Amino acid sequence: MNQRDLELLSSYLDGQLKPSDSARLERRLASDPGLRAVLDDLRAARGLLRQLPMRKAPRNFTLTPKMVGKNPPLPRSYPAFRFVTALASLMLFFTLGLNFVVPQLAQAPAFGMGGGGAPEVFSAEEAPAVPEAATEFYATEEPSIMMVPAPTETVAPATDSAREAATPSDKQGVMNSADLPAEPPAQTPPQPPVPPVWQIVLAAIALLGALGMVMMRQTAVSRWRRK
Amino acid sequence: MDEQALIHDAQAGNLDAFNTLILHYQDSVYNMALRILGDEDQAADAAQEAFISAFKSISSFRGGSFKAWLMRTVTNACYDELRRQKRRPTTPLEPDTDDGEEMDSPRWLADPGMTPDQKAEADELEHALQHCLNNLPLEFKSVVVMADIQGMDYSEVAIAVRVPLGTIKSRLARARLRLRECLQGFSELLPTSFRLEEGSNV
Numbered sequence: 001m002n003q004r005d006l007e008l009l010s011s012y013l014d015g016q017l018k019p020s021d022s023a024r025l026e027r028r029l030a031s032d033p034g035l036r037a038v039l040d041d042l043r044a045a046r047g048l049l050r051q052l053p054m055r056k057a058p059r060n061f062t063l064t065p066k067m068v069g070k071n072p073p074l075p076r077s078y079p080a081f082r083f084v085t086a087l088a089s090l091m092l093f094f095t096l097g098l099n100f101v102v103p104q105l106a107q108a109p110a111f112g113m114g115g116g117g118a119p120e121v122f123s124a125e126e127a128p129a130v131p132e133a134a135t136e137f138y139a140t141e142e143p144s145i146m147m148v149p150a151p152t153e154t155v156a157p158a159t160d161s162a163r164e165a166a167t168p169s170d171k172q173g174v175m176n177s178a179d180l181p182a183e184p185p186a187q188t189p190p191q192p193p194v195p196p197v198w199q200i201v202l203a204a205i206a207l208l209g210a211l212g213m214v215m216m217r218q219t220a221v222s223r224w225r226r227k
Numbered sequence: 228m229d230e231q232a233l234i235h236d237a238q239a240g241n242l243d244a245f246n247t248l249i250l251h252y253q254d255s256v257y258n259m260a261l262r263i264l265g266d267e268d269q270a271a272d273a274a275q276e277a278f279i280s281a282f283k284s285i286s287s288f289r290g291g292s293f294k295a296w297l298m299r300t301v302t303n304a305c306y307d308e309l310r311r312q313k314r315r316p317t318t319p320l321e322p323d324t325d326d327g328e329e330m331d332s333p334r335w336l337a338d339p340g341m342t343p344d345q346k347a348e349a350d351e352l353e354h355a356l357q358h359c360l361n362n363l364p365l366e367f368k369s370v371v372v373m374a375d376i377q378g379m380d381y382s383e384v385a386i387a388v389r390v391p392l393g394t395i396k397s398r399l400a401r402a403r404l405r406l407r408e409c410l411q412g413f414s415e416l417l418p419t420s421f422r423l424e425e426g427s428n429v
Contacts, residue, residue, distance in 0.1 A: 003397070010400035014374075016381055042400075045407040048417070049375035052356055053349075057257040058271050061278050062246040068282050070242065 001038055009039045013046060074220050078213065085209030092202040099192035099199075234293060237285050245282050252294065253278075255377060256301045262372045263305040265361045273308050277301035295379065295386040302369045302387065309365065352416045359409035367402035374399050 011017050012025050029036050065071075228251060236244035256277055260270035281300045288296050360368055366388075373384045374395075385395045410417065 003401075006404060007396050007400040010403055011396050014381070014399075016396065041407045042403045044417075045403045045410060046375050048352075048356060048410065049371065049406070050378075052262070052353060052376055054254060055258055055261060055267075057253040057274065058267065060250065061253045061256070061271075061275050062249050063242060063278060063282055065242060067279055068242065070240075 001035070005035065006038070009035070009042055013039065013042055075216055078216050081209050081212050081216065085206055085213060088202045088205035088209060092199060092206055095194040095199050095202065099194055099196075102193050230293060234285070234288065237282065238288070242282070245285065248293070249278050252297055255294065256297060259298055259301050259372060259377060260305050262357070262360055262376055263302065263365075263368055264308060265357050269308055273304040274301060276307070277304040280304065292383050292386060295383040298373055298377065298379070298383075298387040299389070305369075306365065348416070352413075352418075355410065355413040355416050356406075359406050359413075362409060363402055363405055367398050367405065370395055370398040371402035371406065375403075 008017065008021070008025055012022060017025065029039065228247065230248070230251075233244045233248050237248065253274065257270055257274045260273040260277070261267060264270050264273060277297070277300045280303075281297060284300075360372070363371065369388060370384055373379045373387060374381070379387070381392055381395050381399075384399075385392045388395065390398075
C-alpha cells in the first residue's frame with residue numbers, strides 16, 4: 001500500500017474526506033479486501049487509543065504568585081524612597097572619597113620637594129641663575145620668611161658637589177639661604193572639603209530610606225498574602 | 228465557565244482567572260504530557276511548567292482554540308523534558324525476577340490498589356499502548372495523542388503543532404500504521420473486538 005492510500009484511509013476514518021473522494025474510496029474498499037483489512041487495522045488502533053483511560057491530574061496545578069514571579073503591589077511612594085536612598089548613598093560614598101583624596105593631594109607637593117625625588121631637586125647647574133641684585137639683597141637684608149622661594153632643607157642637601165662647583169655669587173646665595181630658619185612654618189592639617197556633619201546626614205537619610213523600603217515591602221507582602 | 232472572559236482577565240494579569248482555566252484543563256494537559264513522556268512524575272512536572280509558561284505568555288494568545296494553544300505549550304514543555312533526558316540519560320530502576328534478570332515489563336509500577344485480574348489486564352494493555360507510543364517519533368506522537376486520545380480535530384491539531392493540515396493527515400496516518408504494527412506484538416492482550424488483522428498487507 002502506498003502512502004497516499006494510507007492517508008486516504010486514515011482521513012476517511014475521521015470523516016475528513018470530501019464526499020467525492022469518500023465515494024471513490026468506498027468503491028475501492030468494496031472490491032479490495034486488502035484495503036479493507038488495513039482500514040480495519042487503523043480503526044482498531046484508533047479505537048484502542050481512544051480507550052486509554054483519562055487519568056486524573058495527581059494534584060492541582062494552580063499557580064501561586066511566587067511561581068509566576070509576580071511581586072506584591074508596592075505603595076506609590078516606594079520609587080521615591082528608592083531614589084532618595086540611592087542618591088544619598090551615592091553622595092555619601094562620593095563625599096567619603098572626596099574627603100580622603102583631597103587632603104592627600106594637598107600634602108603631596110610638600111612631600112615631593114622634601115622627599116628628594118631626583119627630578120625635583122635642582123642641581124646648581126640647572127638652577128636658575130640668581131640675579132646679582134637678589135644676591136646682594138640676601139647678603140645685606142635679614143632673611144624674610146616671605147621671600148624664601150622654597151624651604152631651605154630642600155635646596156641645601158641638593159648635592160654637595162654641585163654646591164662646590166657653584167659660582168661665588170651662587171655660593172654666597174646658598175650660604176645666605178642656609179642661614180634661614182631650618183624648619184618650614186608649621187602647616188595646619190588641611191580641612192576635609194565636606195564637613196563630617198553632612199556625611200552623617202547623608203548616612204542617616206540612606207539608612208532611614210532603606211529601612212522605610214524594607215518596611216513598605218514587608219507590609220505589602222503581608223497584605224498580599226492575606227488576600 | 229465563560230472562557231473568553233477568563234482569558235481576557237488572565238491577560239490583564241489576573242491569576243485567579245487563569246487558575247480557573249487551569250482547573251478546567253489540567254486533566255487534559257496532564258494526560259497529554261503523560262502520553263508523550265510515559266512517566267507520571269515527569270508528566271506532572273511538565274504540566275506544571277506548561278501552565279507557568281502559559282500564564283507568562285498568555286498575552287501572545289490571539290484568540291481561537293485555547294485548548295490547542297495550551298496543548299502546544301505542554302507539547303513544548305514535553306519536548307524540553309525529553310531533550311533534558313537526552314542530555315542526562317538515567318538508568319531506570321528495573322526490578323529483578325527470581326532468576327536475577329531484569330523484568331522487561333515492570334508491572335510493579337502499577338498502582339498496588341489495582342491488583343485484581345480484571346484491572347491487571349487493562350493495565351497491561353495500557354502499558355502495551357504506552358510502550359508503542361513511546362516508540363513513535365516525537366512529531367508523530369504529539370499528533371496521534373492530540374487527535375486520538377485528546378479527541379481534537381485536525382484543524383486544532385494543526386494550530387497546536389503549527390504545521391499545515393496536510394502534514395497532520397500524513398503524520399496521523401503514519402503514526403496509526405506504526406502503532407498497528409507495534410500492537411500486533413501484543414495481540415494476546417487486545418480485546419477480541421480490537422484484534423488486529425494479521426494478514427493485512429500495508
